[in-house]
Amino acid sequence: MPLVLRSSPLSPFGRKVKLALDHLGLADRVIVETADTMDAGDILREQNPLGKIPALVLDDGSVVYDSRVIVEYLDMEAGGNKIIPAEPRARIAVLTLQALADGVLDALILQRYEAMFRPEDRREPRWLDHQGGKVARAMARLEAEPPTLDIHVGTLALACALGYQDIRFDGAWRADHPRLVAWLDGFIGLMPAAWQRTSPA
Incomplete structure (x- = not known):
């Protein structure tokens, strides 16, 4: 089951995650879905109580946010020490x-x-x-x-x-x-x- 990245095209924090996905070779594992932070009916507010993007929905339904945590998660998924040094x-x-x-x-x-x-x-x-x-x-x-x-x-x-x-x-x-x-x-x-x-x- 693919992961889902909730973001928006203009989000610089979402862009950081997308670039990390590409560099780590993980882009094909993630579906990007547009989220509207101003829409009270967007499920984003259930996925992240802060209503902020980006948010990464994992295959078990749990959600990782914000971008700094997401890129650390992605680095671990890629084996570690790729975009966050171990030293x-x-x-x-x-x-x-x-x-x-x-x-x-x-x-x-x-x-x-x-x-x-x-x-x-x-x-x-x-x-x-x-x-x-x-x-x-x-x-x-x-x-x-x-x-x-x-x-x-x-x-x-x-x-x-x-x-x-x-x-x-x-x-x-x-x-x-x-x-x-x-x-x-x-x-x-x-x-x-x-x-x-x-x-x-």
């Missing part, structure tokens, strides 16, 4: 990079929600600045020292964070981050077909 120091470094990139995405999504759900005259500039500061500081840190071109959960998350900014924020990040632009080009070159397949554009 403790390397593991912590990779997971920390994933946390940084996921944090960028969290801040970007909160900025987007502010624009989506509040009329312009009711948006909170301090809140937007607060989230924007997280993104700016993280991007500056990553620009100063881009990661190596290896495929693991940290670089998968970073690629998805940069790709999301291209899709939702018109690629404005590119002007001030030439080293990250070059890094993303190099990373996409490692898995061009998977990147194209998972692109919502």
Whole structure:
């Protein structure tokens, strides 16, 4: 029985899982189903009480969430030490990079929600600045020292964070981050077909 990934085409966290599936050779074991986080009638809220995506429904009906847990599950299914190193120091470094990139995405999504759900005259500039500061500081840190071109959960998350900014924020990040632009080009070159397949554009 195949596993079921509940996600949406535009979800950067879902994209991270899809890229991991492709890299690990597990994509043929998973059916991707679109979930609507805003629909109270979507079964997603039963699968994940938080109503968030992605969620991975296993063959016994149990559900794994969020993306960080899902990619760890997939790494174990693939035999381990594939996208999450077993060596403790390397593991912590990779997971920390994933946390940084996921944090960028969290801040970007909160900025987007502010624009989506509040009329312009009711948006909170301090809140937007607060989230924007997280993104700016993280991007500056990553620009100063881009990661190596290896495929693991940290670089998968970073690629998805940069790709999301291209899709939702018109690629404005590119002007001030030439080293990250070059890094993303190099990373996409490692898995061009998977990147194209998972692109919502």
